Amino acid sequence: MSAVDTTPQSPEKTRMSIRSVINNAGIGIALLLMILFFSVASEHFLSANNITNILTQITINLVLAVGMTFVILIGGIDLSVGSVMAFAAVVAGKAITLPGLGATELIILAVLAGVLAGMVCGILNGVVSAYWSLPSFIITLGMLNIARGAALQISGAQTIYSFPFAFEEFGSMLIYGVPVVFLVALALVVIAWFVLNRTVFGRLIYGIGNNEEAVRLAGHPVFWYKVAAFSICGLTAGIAAIIYMARLNISSPIAGIGFELNAIAAVIIGGTSLSGGRGSVIGTLLGAFIIGVLANGLILIGLSDFVRQMITGLVIVIAVILDHYRAKYSAS
Amino acid sequence: MTASPLLSVSALRKSFGGIHALDGVSFELEPGEVHALVGENGAGKSTLIKVLSGVHMFDAGDITLDGASYRPASPHAAKLAGIQVVHQEFNLLNDLSVAENISIEAMPKTRLGLLDRAEMNRRARAALDAIGLSDVDVTTPVRQLGIAHRQLIEIARALQSESRILILDEPTATLTERETERLFEIVAGIKAKGVTVVFVSHHLEEVFGICDRVTVFRNGETITTQHITDVTPADVVRFMVGRTLEEAQHGSTEMHPGAGTALSVDGLRTTANPTGTPVSFELRRGEILGIAGLVGAGRTEVLRAIFGADAKLGGTVYLEGQPVQINGPRDAIAAGIGFVTEDRKEEGLILDMPISANSSLVDLGAVSRRGLLNFGKEREMAARGGARLKLKYGKLSDPAASLSGGNQQKVVLAKWLAKTPKVLLLDEPTRGVDVGAKAEIYGILRDLVAQGMSMIVVSSELPELITLCDRIMVMAGQEIQGTLARPDYSQERILHLAYGQTQTEERIPA
Numbered sequence: 001m002s003a004v005d006t007t008p009q010s011p012e013k014t015r016m017s018i019r020s021v022i023n024n025a026g027i028g029i030a031l032l033l034m035i036l037f038f039s040v041a042s043e044h045f046l047s048a049n050n051i052t053n054i055l056t057q058i059t060i061n062l063v064l065a066v067g068m069t070f071v072i073l074i075g076g077i078d079l080s081v082g083s084v085m086a087f088a089a090v091v092a093g094k095a096i097t098l099p100g101l102g103a104t105e106l107i108i109l110a111v112l113a114g115v116l117a118g119m120v121c122g123i124l125n126g127v128v129s130a131y132w133s134l135p136s137f138i139i140t141l142g143m144l145n146i147a148r149g150a151a152l153q154i155s156g157a158q159t160i161y162s163f164p165f166a167f168e169e170f171g172s173m174l175i176y177g178v179p180v181v182f183l184v185a186l187a188l189v190v191i192a193w194f195v196l197n198r199t200v201f202g203r204l205i206y207g208i209g210n211n212e213e214a215v216r217l218a219g220h221p222v223f224w225y226k227v228a229a230f231s232i233c234g235l236t237a238g239i240a241a242i243i244y245m246a247r248l249n250i251s252s253p254i255a256g257i258g259f260e261l262n263a264i265a266a267v268i269i270g271g272t273s274l275s276g277g278r279g280s281v282i283g284t285l286l287g288a289f290i291i292g293v294l295a296n297g298l299i300l301i302g303l304s305d306f307v308r309q310m311i312t313g314l315v316i317v318i319a320v321i322l323d324h325y326r327a328k329y330s331a332s
Numbered sequence: 333m334t335a336s337p338l339l340s341v342s343a344l345r346k347s348f349g350g351i352h353a354l355d356g357v358s359f360e361l362e363p364g365e366v367h368a369l370v371g372e373n374g375a376g377k378s379t380l381i382k383v384l385s386g387v388h389m390f391d392a393g394d395i396t397l398d399g400a401s402y403r404p405a406s407p408h409a410a411k412l413a414g415i416q417v418v419h420q421e422f423n424l425l426n427d428l429s430v431a432e433n434i435s436i437e438a439m440p441k442t443r444l445g446l447l448d449r450a451e452m453n454r455r456a457r458a459a460l461d462a463i464g465l466s467d468v469d470v471t472t473p474v475r476q477l478g479i480a481h482r483q484l485i486e487i488a489r490a491l492q493s494e495s496r497i498l499i500l501d502e503p504t505a506t507l508t509e510r511e512t513e514r515l516f517e518i519v520a521g522i523k524a525k526g527v528t529v530v531f532v533s534h535h536l537e538e539v540f541g542i543c544d545r546v547t548v549f550r551n552g553e554t555i556t557t558q559h560i561t562d563v564t565p566a567d568v569v570r571f572m573v574g575r576t577l578e579e580a581q582h583g584s585t586e587m588h589p590g591a592g593t594a595l596s597v598d599g600l601r602t603t604a605n606p607t608g609t610p611v612s613f614e615l616r617r618g619e620i621l622g623i624a625g626l627v628g629a630g631r632t633e634v635l636r637a638i639f640g641a642d643a644k645l646g647g648t649v650y651l652e653g654q655p656v657q658i659n660g661p662r663d664a665i666a667a668g669i670g671f672v673t674e675d676r677k678e679e680g681l682i683l684d685m686p687i688s689a690n691s692s693l694v695d696l697g698a699v700s701r702r703g704l705l706n707f708g709k710e711r712e713m714a715a716r717g718g719a720r721l722k723l724k725y726g727k728l729s730d731p732a733a734s735l736s737g738g739n740q741q742k743v744v745l746a747k748w749l750a751k752t753p754k755v756l757l758l759d760e761p762t763r764g765v766d767v768g769a770k771a772e773i774y775g776i777l778r779d780l781v782a783q784g785m786s787m788i789v790v791s792s793e794l795p796e797l798i799t800l801c802d803r804i805m806v807m808a809g810q811e812i813q814g815t816l817a818r819p820d821y822s823q824e825r826i827l828h829l830a831y832g833q834t835q836t837e838e839r840i841p842a
Binding site: 215 | 639671680693
């Protein structure tokens with residue numbers, strides 16, 4: 001952290017971003033090396049089609065991981081995002097297939113309903129865990145089951161389909177080969193970065209993860225900040241649900257099983273500390289890319305999906321070990 | 333006293349960093365005596381116990397046990413040598429049974445290597461009977477027992493292995509009077525069996541009740557060892573205080589005659605004090621009121637209750653005569669109260685965050701607009717606060733963790749001063765701060781008071797309170813024991829108030 005302020009002019013203003021760049025440099029280099037390796041090992045890897053593929057594949061995980069970053073920064077965890085996404089998708093699916101409305105109205109209604117459903121789950125996670133000071137691990141494990149059950153109950157365990165054409169079109173639309181849904185995810189990253197680094201709210205999210213008592217004694221309503229972090233995580237699960245529906249043209253109550261683990265993995269690989277207070281959403285972006293590139297590249301060079309899973313697991317473990325050393329150095 | 337000493341400590345020294353925790357400690361233990369160690373907080377008693385029990389190695393000096401050199405490398409080695417410690421904080425596994433706790437160091441095994449439960453229970457029974465605890469069932473989980481019983485079980489555990497020296501570190505801190513009496517009966521029984529007991533206590537009447545000899549510590553040194561029959565409690569207090577120090581520290585500030593009341597507290601009842609006399613006092617405008625007392629006397633609890641950091645059971649806080657409803661730190665800050673907490677690492681600073689971010693934490697509104705941070709303004713605020721407090725730092729963007737203790741404390745002060753509170757509460761404002769920074773902090777506090785701020789300072793260092801405060805209120809057992817005005821200051825009087833109380837309430841251990 002000492003090498004941060006080499007720029008003479010206005011160091012404070014650029015401090016956060018420079019520090020996050022330095023913190024993320026290692027992850028960025030790892031990602032570049034990975035891309036280099038796969039582009040040598042497979043001629044298809046850098047093809048336009050494959051790049052579009054990778055971007056499409058990482059989109060949902062990235063959206064979930066952006067919300068997860070807020071929760072992990074306050075020292076919490078949200079295991080329910082996969083189920084909440086399915087729940088939001090089912091609610092939105094019910095809304096978008098309502099009879100007697102125009103396509104535009106249906107789409108607006110569905111987006112609102114899905115996002116709201118996700119947020120309600122997030123608020124519940126936050127209120128319950130913050131009010132009684134309970135470990136969010138357990139509370140969100142409960143929500144994982146509740147939301148999944150609710151999704152199955154509401155949908156009658158049936159897949160919902162036949163959405164308006166414009167909605168499906170949005171899911172597969174490309175701009176210069178870049179999926180629009182990925183741009184949505186990228187926009188969320190930018191907004192999250194701004195909120196975390198430029199606002200009082202973001203400052204206190206980091207503060208709570210670092211030293212909750214100091215923030216509380218400074219007169220800030222820690223409870224509401226915690227609830228807000230979990231609501232943001234629920235909100236991104238709702239957005240992920242809409243993207244998922246638009247891409248696959250269905251809404252299934254068994255969608256998103258295990259997605260929470262990939263989202264957590266992206267955040268951790270991105271260098272955010274599981275104990276909170278340290279990390280960045282740029283790291284999360286890189287972490288999601290690492291998981292996506294690995295998945296895509298390993299399959300391309302002919303390894304089985306099982307081997308891919310093993311290697312992804314290994315990367316998570318390595319990332320946490322690296323984080324351990326990073327914490328040690330910043331403490332000394 | 334013709335017998336040769338069981339344990340002999342001479343010229344023992346031990347430093348941590350630059351701090352001399354033990355600076356020439358010498359005393360002897362006779363076989364079968366009850367020997368008290370007394371002294372103020374930080375006088376070196378705990379460090380000595382840690383050396384004797386193998387937690388710390390000593391730097392210089394000599395310890396002999398039974399005539400042979402004794403230098404335990406680990407707590408295990410100390411136990412093998414027959415020295416057992418019962419610590420102030422309990423080391424019991426609450427969900428395991430009494431028997432399991434007593435045998436935790438060496439579980440009996442059957443020939444197959446499985447736990448021999450019958451043997452374990454038998455041993456535990458014997459250990460409890462040995463100290464007269466026949467009313468406790470060894471299969472009870474420790475969680476179901478009261479604090480007094482837990483303490484006694486720790487003693488039973490310590491005694492079941494061959495022990496020659498039993499060290500009790502403030503054993504009565506959490507006991508009621510009746511429980512304390514029972515403990516003393518047990519100590520008498522242990523003594524009768526020829527075990528030497530070392531008794532560390534803040535309560536002189538207990539020391540005079542059960543001990544044979546007393547050794548007084550001050551500033552890491554042993555001052556004297558006396559037969560209890562040869563001294564009075566007043567003598568012991570005098571030894572603890574040290575005459576010379578008292579004269580040197582006197583009369584360094586003038587009185588600030590208070591015009592009107594800044595803050596008053598009426599009938600305050602903290603959660604630690606549900607039944608005793610509630611706390612009521614007044615703080616005059618432009619006054620520094622000190623609160624003295626031993627660790628656990630309830631000083632911090634009072635500050636935290638005033639600030640709303642902890643819920644209170646009852647009582648009213650008045651600011652400039654008006655009652656204020658304080659339900660949390662937020663209300664207190666809005667009313668114009670600041671709180672420099674005891675532990676800057678746990679409660680004061682966000683160590684990983686830059687100095688600037690720490691300085692603005694209380695007054696983020698001043699450096700933001702519609703929730704957006706203005707880094708330029710924040711830097712200005714931090715630089716202004718830093719200059720005012722003569723903060724020594726590299727860059728404002730350095731993490732707070734990079735500063736020295738004194739400068740970290742200045743950042744905490746700067747954070748609270750940003751909002752210019754009317755009343756500032758300070759809990760141990762110079763703990764872990766070097767002498768130079770200490771003097772600077774005193775200067776800053778005096779300047780602030782001269783400008784009309786009022787302060788309440790809690791400190792365990794009497795010279796600090798005597799130097800800084802216009803009045804000193806002394807607490808013990810969660811209650812106010814008395815208030816001294818500047819002409820009446822003496823360490824002796826303060827300590828008499830702080831010690832001279834029979835403790836009947838349960839108190840929070842340090």
